Amino acid sequence: MSLQYWQQVYQNLGAKPSLQDDYLCPLLRQHSGRALDIGCGLGQDSWLLRQLGFEVISSDFSAEALALGIQQGFIDQPLQADLRQLGAMLAPRSFDLLLANLSLHYFEREQMAAQILPSLFALLKPGGQFVGCFNSLDDTNYGADRADADGYYRDDYAGEARLKVFYSEPQLRTLFEPYGQCQINASSTERFGRRKSVYLLSLELKV
Numbered sequence: 001m002s003l004q005y006w007q008q009v010y011q012n013l014g015a016k017p018s019l020q021d022d023y024l025c026p027l028l029r030q031h032s033g034r035a036l037d038i039g040c041g042l043g044q045d046s047w048l049l050r051q052l053g054f055e056v057i058s059s060d061f062s063a064e065a066l067a068l069g070i071q072q073g074f075i076d077q078p079l080q081a082d083l084r085q086l087g088a089m090l091a092p093r094s095f096d097l098l099l100a101n102l103s104l105h106y107f108e109r110e111q112m113a114a115q116i117l118p119s120l121f122a123l124l125k126p127g128g129q130f131v132g133c134f135n136s137l138d139d140t141n142y143g144a145d146r147a148d149a150d151g152y153y154r155d156d157y158a159g160e161a162r163l164k165v166f167y168s169e170p171q172l173r174t175l176f177e178p179y180g181q182c183q184i185n186a187s188s189t190e191r192f193g194r195r196k197s198v199y200l201l202s203l204e205l206k207v
């Protein structure tokens with residue numbers, strides 16, 4: 001989905017949302033070092049990681065989101081960037097943790113496999129951890145019932161084609177197992193007042 005879409009989401013977001021994502025905490029293998037929050041939005045997860053002891057770079061392509069996150073005290077090191085460019089902007093092997101909480105489902109799986117994941121994993125130190133949260137094919141409250149056989153839901157926003165990808169566990173394994181052994185759990189969370197079905201994925205980058 002486009003930058004224009006996300007700028008509008010954040011422009012129209014009123015009150016400070018509650019911190020919803022502490023279900024990520026049990027997945028974390030360590031609580032120190034450098035973390036990159038990819039598609040951080042307002043940065044609630046960045047805040048959580050900072051409380052746990054990480055130094056956190058909070059990246060998003062929406063300046064609006066980053067500004068709100070700074071204002072609300074969630075973000076202290078913002079990086080405005082398209083996540084597809086992060087690999088070229090940051091030093092290789094410089095992060096202990098990559099977190100992508102519902103920010104990697106806007107891309108076809110071929111692009112994820114060929115470009116996005118290689119460039120992101122190049123930022124991770126060997127033995128570093130990746131934690132991600134992904135739309136599940138069970139996520140019917142958020143469009144999974146309208147997805148095609150590949151789990152792709154395409155619609156139109158202000159004349160622009162948008163893609164939202166819903167994942168099965170085997171599809172996640174195919175994408176991520178080349179980087180390390182994956183722990184994947186089906187879970188659900190509350191988003192904007194509705195139940196959202198997700199997969200939580202954690203892996204340690206092969207040395």
Ligand SMILES: C[S@@+](CC[C@H](N)C(=O)[O-])C[C@H]1O[C@@H](n2cnc3c(N)ncnc32)[C@H](O)[C@@H]1O
Nearest residue numbers: 006039040041060061062081082083101102103
């Ligand atoms: C569903 S929100 C999740 C935000 C946050 N991680 C959370 O859990 O609340 C998706 C976020 O990804 C960002 N995003 C989407 N596509 C992006 C891209 N190509 N590059 C950088 N950020 C992107 C959006 O601006 C938005 O903040």
